[in-house]
Amino acid sequence: MAAKKPISTRAKAPTIRDVARVANVSIGTASKALNANGRLSTDTREKIKRVALEIGYRPNDLAQSLHRSKSMTVGVITNDSFGRFSFPIFEALEERLAAEGIAVFMCNATDDPARERQHLDQLLGKRIDGIVVTARRTDNRPPIGPLPVGLPVVYVFTHADEDDALSLLPDDESGAFMATQHLTALGRKRIVHITGPDRFEAVRLRIQGYRRALKDQGLNEQIHHGPWSEAWGRQAVDKLFSGEAPKPDALFCGNDQIARGVVEALRDLGIGVPRDVAVVGFDNWEVMTEAARPPITSIDMNLKALGREAGERLIAMISGQKIRGAKRMPCSLVIRKSCGASAENSSEV
Amino acid sequence: MAAKKPISTRAKAPTIRDVARVANVSIGTASKALNANGRLSTDTREKIKRVALEIGYRPNDLAQSLHRSKSMTVGVITNDSFGRFSFPIFEALEERLAAEGIAVFMCNATDDPARERQHLDQLLGKRIDGIVVTARRTDNRPPIGPLPVGLPVVYVFTHADEDDALSLLPDDESGAFMATQHLTALGRKRIVHITGPDRFEAVRLRIQGYRRALKDQGLNEQIHHGPWSEAWGRQAVDKLFSGEAPKPDALFCGNDQIARGVVEALRDLGIGVPRDVAVVGFDNWEVMTEAARPPITSIDMNLKALGREAGERLIAMISGQKIRGAKRMPCSLVIRKSCGASAENSSEV
DNA sequence: TTGAAAGCGCTAACAA
DNA sequence: TTGTTAGCGCTTTCAA
Numbered sequence: 001m002a003a004k005k006p007i008s009t010r011a012k013a014p015t016i017r018d019v020a021r022v023a024n025v026s027i028g029t030a031s032k033a034l035n036a037n038g039r040l041s042t043d044t045r046e047k048i049k050r051v052a053l054e055i056g057y058r059p060n061d062l063a064q065s066l067h068r069s070k071s072m073t074v075g076v077i078t079n080d081s082f083g084r085f086s087f088p089i090f091e092a093l094e095e096r097l098a099a100e101g102i103a104v105f106m107c108n109a110t111d112d113p114a115r116e117r118q119h120l121d122q123l124l125g126k127r128i129d130g131i132v133v134t135a136r137r138t139d140n141r142p143p144i145g146p147l148p149v150g151l152p153v154v155y156v157f158t159h160a161d162e163d164d165a166l167s168l169l170p171d172d173e174s175g176a177f178m179a180t181q182h183l184t185a186l187g188r189k190r191i192v193h194i195t196g197p198d199r200f201e202a203v204r205l206r207i208q209g210y211r212r213a214l215k216d217q218g219l220n221e222q223i224h225h226g227p228w229s230e231a232w233g234r235q236a237v238d239k240l241f242s243g244e245a246p247k248p249d250a251l252f253c254g255n256d257q258i259a260r261g262v263v264e265a266l267r268d269l270g271i272g273v274p275r276d277v278a279v280v281g282f283d284n285w286e287v288m289t290e291a292a293r294p295p296i297t298s299i300d301m302n303l304k305a306l307g308r309e310a311g312e313r314l315i316a317m318i319s320g321q322k323i324r325g326a327k328r329m330p331c332s333l334v335i336r337k338s339c340g341a342s343a344e345n346s347s348e349v
Numbered sequence: 350m351a352a353k354k355p356i357s358t359r360a361k362a363p364t365i366r367d368v369a370r371v372a373n374v375s376i377g378t379a380s381k382a383l384n385a386n387g388r389l390s391t392d393t394r395e396k397i398k399r400v401a402l403e404i405g406y407r408p409n410d411l412a413q414s415l416h417r418s419k420s421m422t423v424g425v426i427t428n429d430s431f432g433r434f435s436f437p438i439f440e441a442l443e444e445r446l447a448a449e450g451i452a453v454f455m456c457n458a459t460d461d462p463a464r465e466r467q468h469l470d471q472l473l474g475k476r477i478d479g480i481v482v483t484a485r486r487t488d489n490r491p492p493i494g495p496l497p498v499g500l501p502v503v504y505v506f507t508h509a510d511e512d513d514a515l516s517l518l519p520d521d522e523s524g525a526f527m528a529t530q531h532l533t534a535l536g537r538k539r540i541v542h543i544t545g546p547d548r549f550e551a552v553r554l555r556i557q558g559y560r561r562a563l564k565d566q567g568l569n570e571q572i573h574h575g576p577w578s579e580a581w582g583r584q585a586v587d588k589l590f591s592g593e594a595p596k597p598d599a600l601f602c603g604n605d606q607i608a609r610g611v612v613e614a615l616r617d618l619g620i621g622v623p624r625d626v627a628v629v630g631f632d633n634w635e636v637m638t639e640a641a642r643p644p645i646t647s648i649d650m651n652l653k654a655l656g657r658e659a660g661e662r663l664i665a666m667i668s669g670q671k672i673r674g675a676k677r678m679p680c681s682l683v684i685r686k687s688c689g690a691s692a693e694n695s696s697e698v
Numbered sequence: 699t700t701g702a703a704a705g706c707g708c709t710a711a712c713a714a
Numbered sequence: 715t716t717g718t719t720a721g722c723g724c725t726t727t728c729a730a
Contacts, residue, residue: 011497015723381709
């Protein structure tokens with residue numbers, strides 16, 4: 001397709017036949033020597049290895065794969081063009097798979113089913129050994145496919161509308177519980193939740209965790225929805241602290257951008273953080289949490305652990321195991337100054 | 350390596366031999382039919398295509414590549430684990446290459462030469478048709494390798510200590526010139542540059558652009574170095590506006606985090622932006638520039654264009670062209686409220 | 699211990 | 715128009 005001119009100045013890579021010729025043995029012998037199996041005189045084995053090194057022989061994985069019908073490659077399909085969430089996941093995933101000798105095709109489908117289909121076709125043509133599907137948000141998505149039966153698929157940071165699928169997700173509910181409990185443990189009583197649009201599953205789950213923690217202490221809930229932005233955080237504070245109603249003494253925010261807006265607005269109003277109001281965010285996005293004044297306590301979804309686990313499971317599936325079901329992986333609380341607790345209690349992993 | 354049990358429940362994919370058998374033709378004929386070349390009766394061609402579709406035949410790229418000695422894959426090696434810069438580049442690159450039917454292996458080397466070497470070996474084993482090297486910062490790096498002669502390599506957002514290499518970089522100098530000129534055009538006279546550590550090539554280039562623009566107007570320069578953080582931006586403002594010295598009427602910042610710190614500190618001091626002091630950032634990182642009060646005018650490095658161009662050139666090289674040399678691609682000015690200019694003048698692309 | 703040969707799935711040159 | 719066959723680079727059985 002891209003080939004304009006057939007002229008190629010590329011040096012052809014040496015093959016095992018070249019090794020055999022130079023070492024003056026049969027090609028079968030050379031193969032045996034290089035693959036460390038079968039018996040062979042140490043002499044010839046050494047010689048062959050030396051020759052291979054000298055002429056810069058490197059086995060052609062394509063040919064090898066053709067033979068073994070295992071390509072040692074997997075594909076990742078994402079729709080997260082910004083990369084905020086999927087990048088750390090991908091990074092850990094790739095690291096885990098690389099350790100196993102598996103290379104990773106990265107495909108961006110940008111929410112376009114046609115592009116997704118196209119990428120999938122390409123990957124299947126390359127006979128990938130497995131697929132990882134990831135996304136910008138954790139909500140359900142239609143299952144990817146159709147796929148050859150038995151092709152391992154892992155959904156991570158998203159899950160499929162299908163029981164059979166294996167998916168790995170952060171435990172939003174317990175993360176939010178942890179955040180809220182941290183606030184109640186510090187003696188806060190009027191804890192308001194400022195969060196994102198409730199069409200996000202993550203928002204709904206975080207609300208559940210928040211509720212559970214409040215119920216434990218017999219406290220009342222108050223929830224406000226808005227966009228995932230600093231501006232919304234500021235606006236929410238302006239509203240909450242302007243009227244006659246009793247003021248909150250803690251704010252649990254749906255993400256760190258909202259939290260940062262909140263912290264800034266409180267600062268503008270001269271309300272002390274954490275003295276008057278404690279603040280917790282979600283995501284542990286350091287660019288936000290560390291730069292805020294004061295730095296913001298937040299929930300870390302441990303995206304890298306998520307990616308590593310995805311790699312782990314994919315490897316298991318490739319080697320024949322059957323795994324299914326959704327698993328939620330634990331979040332952790334990262335304590336900073338915005339709550340007034342000492343950082344000693346941090347459960348950061 | 351990962352293969353524990355040889356038992357595989359995977360359905361074997363149909364081959365062209367299967368197609369031929371079912372369609373009751375020779376395997377050569379089937380191939381011809383599916384590759385749309387050579388002449389063939391429309392009848393059989395139709396039949397073969399239909400059969401292929403029915404039994405779900407999909408050509409095995411591995412076998413195809415083996416034959417053509419072209420794998421239709423390329424590798425990307427990055428050391429940018431955060432992904433802030435390399436992700437947009439990668440995204441555009443991948444999109445361009447996918448359009449050509451080329452799939453992309455993504456490898457993270459995290460600044461570790463051993464890991465880089467390992468990834469490279471893996472990629473060479475997979476007989477990739479080309480390599481893209483990218484990085485977290487634009488500075489020089491040792492050339493990647495050793496590589497088979499003639500293997501196309503593109504460095505993007507970094508460049509190699511080597512004349513022969515092809516590299517694509519943002520034009521930091523002219524970007525900084527644009528930013529500074531924008532300020533002078535608005536009548537600002539005392540324009541201070543607050544930037545990052547000068548071990549970054551980008552910092553040095555941006556200084557050059559800043560200087561050139563000042564010289565054009567016969568203005569004096571003043572440069573302050575610090576870390577790439579909001580805290581540094583705040584600190585710089587505190588210093589600049591506390592003494593008896595004449596105060597700046599504009600601040601050109603080395604990146605958007607510094608700019609954001611600057612804007613916030615000015616706000617704290619009750620200094621009007623843009624009324625008293627105009628501010629320009631660098632990177633056009635919307636999460637910073639849009640959330641600041643006021644939103645910050647910034648220089649966009651057009652990372653996507655950079656990625657697309659890298660794809661373009663790689664494709665050209667793969668098809669036989671020889672390209673070399675470093676190319677700097679233009680930045681653009683994205684106007685927001687922090688300078689007091691109307692957004693009409695924006696040269697955003 | 700080593701060599702010969704079949705075959706992985708596909709393409710392309712040549713024959714029929 | 716269709717079929718046959720060699721070969722891409724490698725592994726693996728089977729013979730020598």
